[in-house]
Amino acid sequence: MKRLLTLSVALMFVAASSLSSAAELKSGIEVGGRPGAYTVNDCTGPNAGKSLCYRCSYGGRPVVNIFAREMNGDVQDLIAQIDAKVGANRDQKMAAFVVHLTDDADKSSSQLKKIANSKKIKNTPLTNFEGEAGPSAYKISKDADVTVLMWVGGKVKVNHALKKSDLSKDKINKIVKDTSKILN
Numbered sequence: 400m401k402r403l404l405t406l407s408v409a410l411m412f413v414a415a416s417s418l419s420s421a422a423e424l425k426s427g428i429e430v431g432g433r434p435g436a437y438t439v440n441d442c443t444g445p446n447a448g449k450s451l452c453y454r455c456s457y458g459g460r461p462v463v464n465i466f467a468r469e470m471n472g473d474v475q476d477l478i479a480q481i482d483a484k485v486g487a488n489r490d491q492k493m494a495a496f497v498v499h500l501t502d503d504a505d506k507s508s509s510q511l512k513k514i515a516n517s518k519k520i521k522n523t524p525l526t527n528f529e530g531e532a533g534p535s536a537y538k539i540s541k542d543a544d545v546t547v548l549m550w551v552g553g554k555v556k557v558n559h560a561l562k563k564s565d566l567s568k569d570k571i572n573k574i575v576k577d578t579s580k581i582l583n
Contacts, residue, residue, distance in 0.1 A: 426543035426560035427466070428536075433553055434464070437534035439498055442508045443515040444524020453496040453524065461488075461551040461581035463495035466533055468544050470499060470510055473566040475518055477545070478525070480575045485522040491582050499527040500539065547574055551581040 428434055436452045444453075454464070463481050467474045478497055485495045501507040504527050511525040533539035539546050545566055549557035557577045561570065 424540060424543055424560040424562065426540035426546040427538060427548050427558050428555050430555050430558055432555045434548065434550055434555060435534075435536045437528070437537070439496070439526035439528050440504055440508065441524050441526050442511040443520065444496070444526070446524070453494075453526070457494045457496075459552045460492045460494050461578075462493075462549065463578060463581075464548045464550075465495070465497045466500055466528075466537070466539055466543075466546040466548075467497065468500050468531060469563065470514055471563065473563075473571070474545060475514055476568075477547075477566065477571045477574065478514070478520060478523060479518045480571060481578070482518075482520045482523040484575055484578050488578075488582055489522075493578070493582060495523040497523060497525045498533070499525070500531045500533050501527050501529065502531055504529050549578060549581045556580045 434454050436455050438450050438452050440450050441447050454462070463485070465478065465481065481495050485493050499507045499511060507527040511527065514520065515525050528534065532541070537548075540560060542562065543560045544563040545559075545561045547557070547559040547561075548555055557580050559570075559574055559577070
């Protein structure tokens, strides 16, 4: 009887853990992977009005790359906090850029400029990528409203994939805290 009970408990644990991992949203390059080059349209950064590869420009520096489908208030708060973190870590050459995944680059560009002004974003270029799927090598899930990748030395150290409803103040704080994984 004890064996049957132990086996039942073990099976329930395996089933519960597989259900939770099946429900976990995956998006973007996995931790340990290498981010490749891709071109964005810079809307607010030092190269505003130009197309370029920020991943290439930043080289091996510690980088936060935020992909967002919508630029709602929570996403804007995340961007503002990451921007402040970048400003506070200039000595470590920390960098960040935001990629708005959109099918309307003109409308996006206007929106991003307004956000940069209202949130006083100074250190983080707001860019857009034409096509809601994002760069194919990055494997951005269609189910992810926000994907945050952090890398240093060309290797991904942090990956957060979120639905819109998951981006809370606590989650934003955790993401910002995770920048410590790419800083010395």
